[in-house]
Amino acid sequence: MISNWFGGRMDFDARKRTLFAIGSFLLPLLVWCLVSYVPFIWHPKIEVTVPGGVDYFQVGMLVDKAQFEEETAYTREQKLALPAGIPANPIYLPAPHEVAQAFYTGFTKAPEQKDAPWLHESLWHSIQIILWGFLISSLIGVPLGILAGTYASVGRLSEPFIEFFRYLPAPAFGALAVAVLGIYDGPKIAIIVIGTLFQQVLIIANTTRKLEATLIEAARTLGTRGASLVTKVVLPGILPDLYRDQRILLGWAWTYLIVAELIGTSSGITWYITQQARYQHFDTVYAAIMIIGIIGFGTDLILARLGRRLFPWDRAQDRR
Amino acid sequence: MNQEITQAINRDGIGYLDQSEAVKARFESIRQREVILEVRDLGKRFRSPQGEVDALRGINFSVHRREFICVIGPSGCGKSTLARIIAGLDHHTSGEALLDGKPITGPGQDRGMVFQGYSLFPWLTVKKNVMFGPLMNRRGDAESDALLWLELVGLEKFADAYPHQLSGGMRQRVAIARALVNQPRILLMDEPFGALDAQTRAKMQSHLIDIWRNVDVTVLFITHDLDEAIYLADRILVLKAHPGEVQEIIEVPVPRPRSPAQFDSPEFRATKARLAELIHPEPEPMPEDEQAVKPHLIRFTNVADNVE
Ligand SMILES: Nc1ncnc2c1ncn2[C@@H]1O[C@H](COP(=O)(O)OP(=O)(O)O)[C@@H](O)[C@H]1O
Ligand SMILES: [Mg+2]
Numbered sequence: 001m002i003s004n005w006f007g008g009r010m011d012f013d014a015r016k017r018t019l020f021a022i023g024s025f026l027l028p029l030l031v032w033c034l035v036s037y038v039p040f041i042w043h044p045k046i047e048v049t050v051p052g053g054v055d056y057f058q059v060g061m062l063v064d065k066a067q068f069e070e071e072t073a074y075t076r077e078q079k080l081a082l083p084a085g086i087p088a089n090p091i092y093l094p095a096p097h098e099v100a101q102a103f104y105t106g107f108t109k110a111p112e113q114k115d116a117p118w119l120h121e122s123l124w125h126s127i128q129i130i131l132w133g134f135l136i137s138s139l140i141g142v143p144l145g146i147l148a149g150t151y152a153s154v155g156r157l158s159e160p161f162i163e164f165f166r167y168l169p170a171p172a173f174g175a176l177a178v179a180v181l182g183i184y185d186g187p188k189i190a191i192i193v194i195g196t197l198f199q200q201v202l203i204i205a206n207t208t209r210k211l212e213a214t215l216i217e218a219a220r221t222l223g224t225r226g227a228s229l230v231t232k233v234v235l236p237g238i239l240p241d242l243y244r245d246q247r248i249l250l251g252w253a254w255t256y257l258i259v260a261e262l263i264g265t266s267s268g269i270t271w272y273i274t275q276q277a278r279y280q281h282f283d284t285v286y287a288a289i290m291i292i293g294i295i296g297f298g299t300d301l302i303l304a305r306l307g308r309r310l311f312p313w314d315r316a317q318d319r320r
Numbered sequence: 321m322n323q324e325i326t327q328a329i330n331r332d333g334i335g336y337l338d339q340s341e342a343v344k345a346r347f348e349s350i351r352q353r354e355v356i357l358e359v360r361d362l363g364k365r366f367r368s369p370q371g372e373v374d375a376l377r378g379i380n381f382s383v384h385r386r387e388f389i390c391v392i393g394p395s396g397c398g399k400s401t402l403a404r405i406i407a408g409l410d411h412h413t414s415g416e417a418l419l420d421g422k423p424i425t426g427p428g429q430d431r432g433m434v435f436q437g438y439s440l441f442p443w444l445t446v447k448k449n450v451m452f453g454p455l456m457n458r459r460g461d462a463e464s465d466a467l468l469w470l471e472l473v474g475l476e477k478f479a480d481a482y483p484h485q486l487s488g489g490m491r492q493r494v495a496i497a498r499a500l501v502n503q504p505r506i507l508l509m510d511e512p513f514g515a516l517d518a519q520t521r522a523k524m525q526s527h528l529i530d531i532w533r534n535v536d537v538t539v540l541f542i543t544h545d546l547d548e549a550i551y552l553a554d555r556i557l558v559l560k561a562h563p564g565e566v567q568e569i570i571e572v573p574v575p576r577p578r579s580p581a582q583f584d585s586p587e588f589r590a591t592k593a594r595l596a597e598l599i600h601p602e603p604e605p606m607p608e609d610e611q612a613v614k615p616h617l618i619r620f621t622n623v624a625d626n627v628e
Contacts (some may be wrong), residue, residue, distance in 0.1 A: 110568070218439040218495075219526050222453040222502060223429040236443045313442050313482040 029096065036095035043087035051078025062088055094131020094283040101289070102283035105136060112279075119272060123291065125311075126257055126268035129185060133192025133260070134253045138246065141200030148201060150234050159205065162198045170195035170256060174263040183264035191263060195256035200249050207241045240307065240314035247303050254296045334586040335438060336594040339573045347571055350554060356538050357383040357406065357506055361415035364401050366565075374563030375401045379391030379415070381557055381569060383506070383538055388529075390553035391542045398541045398564025403510045406540065407433045419505065429457055436511040438491055440483040444472065446494050447479040453502040469497040472531065479507050489520040496531065506538045513548070522580065525551055529578060548593045551578055551590055558598050567598050 012020070035042050041159035046068040050056035053075040063071075068085060075082055089095075094102075117125070148155040171189050177187035177194075211234060219233040261270035269288055276284040307314075327514040339347070365372055375398040383389050391399050404410040408419055408427035417424045419431065440449050447466050454462035470476045473493040483491055494510055499507055513521045525548060532539055543549050549556050556570045573587040582588050 201486065212437075212439075214435050214437050214439040214443060217407075218433070218435060218441075219452070219456075220427040221407050221428070221431065221433040222498070223456045228456065232452075233441070237441070239443065311443070312483060315484060 039087045045088045046085035047088035048085045050084035052083030054083050092282050096281040099286045103287040122269045122272040129188050133189045137193045137196040141197045145201045145204025146208050148205035162201050166198035171275045178264050187263050188260040191260035192253050192256050196253045203245050208238050211237045240311040243307050336589050336590040343573050353384040355382045356385050358418040362412050363414035365413045377563040377565050388539045388554045390549040391547045391557045393515050393559030394561050397559040397561035400510050403508045407508050429502040430505045432504035432507045434495045434509040434512045436514045445480050450498045450501050468585050469501045473497045509541045546592050550591050591620050
């Protein structure tokens, strides 16, 4: 049985794979539930339910366990009314149901501050930043990558510099981007472009170089010349891999989102999260972080599925 | 092995140079036809970090229309290089190669090529693969041409399949159809059946002969399989390695039409004996990395537990 479970990667049938995928989400959720709902696991704080004789205690207040015990001992000594409380986790670790609730109210209840954007408005703003950044990066990066991978001279001329540039951290260009592009969306999009573009050129150039040389030679013997070689052979030949690369790069673009949105005037989901954290609404913070993950991961799943549709000849698409 | 063959020759009393009247007449008629390909003093020198390699040196031969030529030789003797130069994929460094009297400068649709590896475009269906050439050259009705050629190789039922859904033999049939649809003057085939199993290979050989009989095309077929070369060829160009030079051009004395039954005929055996003599005169020196491998066998089973 055990050896079955640890068997090769291939004998994972579809049903088993789905089960394991669900399990990989359930496991961390289970840990979170245990820490949240089982009182003797962690719970380093006491939530005061009866203040008793302690003058600064209030109902719902969180105090350290040691402090609570000290105060209890003191009131006992002074023959005052004893305080009471239940074990609790720190404010920054809300329970799953609280986060789930915040998730729901985030979309259904108007924000507390007037004029503040709703959760979905903040999200939509963030998604637009990503899409513009990724689009601009791809418009330059994909053609350049393909040319660099096809023509050795283009590759030799562009890649060393790009190789150097990609080590420069994108957020370091924040101040510069603000100076050039203003404080609103411009610099944020620029950071995503800088963070994505250079990797994109190198990755796509590499993918292009991996195309079977025989395919190009076969096309040449069939009378293909010049630009047709790129459009009729190289491009369709690498398309499934290019698509996969773009999926991965889109994921990277997401990771630049938060830094990008902190530049200039904070906006989008980042602004929403920092606002909520300022008011100690950590359940909402978690909900907002999670929704980024859900959107990113969900997009990738949909794109993967779409890939299988788009490239029926490419069996490698089935693997992910 | 070698001895056996020599005895066979003695018993039959036939050498590979002895031709029957019919075979002689056939070669005479081939020589009457116009020359399609002429290779004169052709040389190819590769410059690599390890130094210069003469892949080919002083190659001379000519091929007549609708002749079937096999090129044979040990691995590394420049067979692929020769085919690639004729295809226009590589440039020679000396001498000249003429197709219909005109020097070869680059690839063109007058020369078709079938590669050993799977060179079909994986993103195109079988039919679209075959249509690729006609579409590139904007010639005629690509689709009906493609279907015609697919029928010829017996794959019309698979027109809408993708290459990855086909077996190795079927893929090579598509590759042949794709090359022939351009109606090339000469079809270059670089070990096209090398990756196939013995049975499929035999079938493909007969099939190729059938195609060649019915189509106006000249074939230059590269192989390292002696039987394959004798079975298919009118003449066999025997190359030797380091540098790649022509050792001999053998006129195959086995009469046509060919059939697998001839594998055991005296002419066939005599020719094979000659090829074996030319290609394996001495045991090839082992590559250095193979020499470094010295297995040291330790007994892992019970001493009494013997398998033979
Ligand atoms: N691109 C290349 N650069 C350097 N040497 C090469 C190159 N291609 C082939 N060669 C050398 O030329 C010789 C002939 O190669 P090839 O034509 O592939 O032989 P074959 O097809 O008969 O096995 C070999 O020694 C090989 O190492
Ligand atoms: Mg070869």
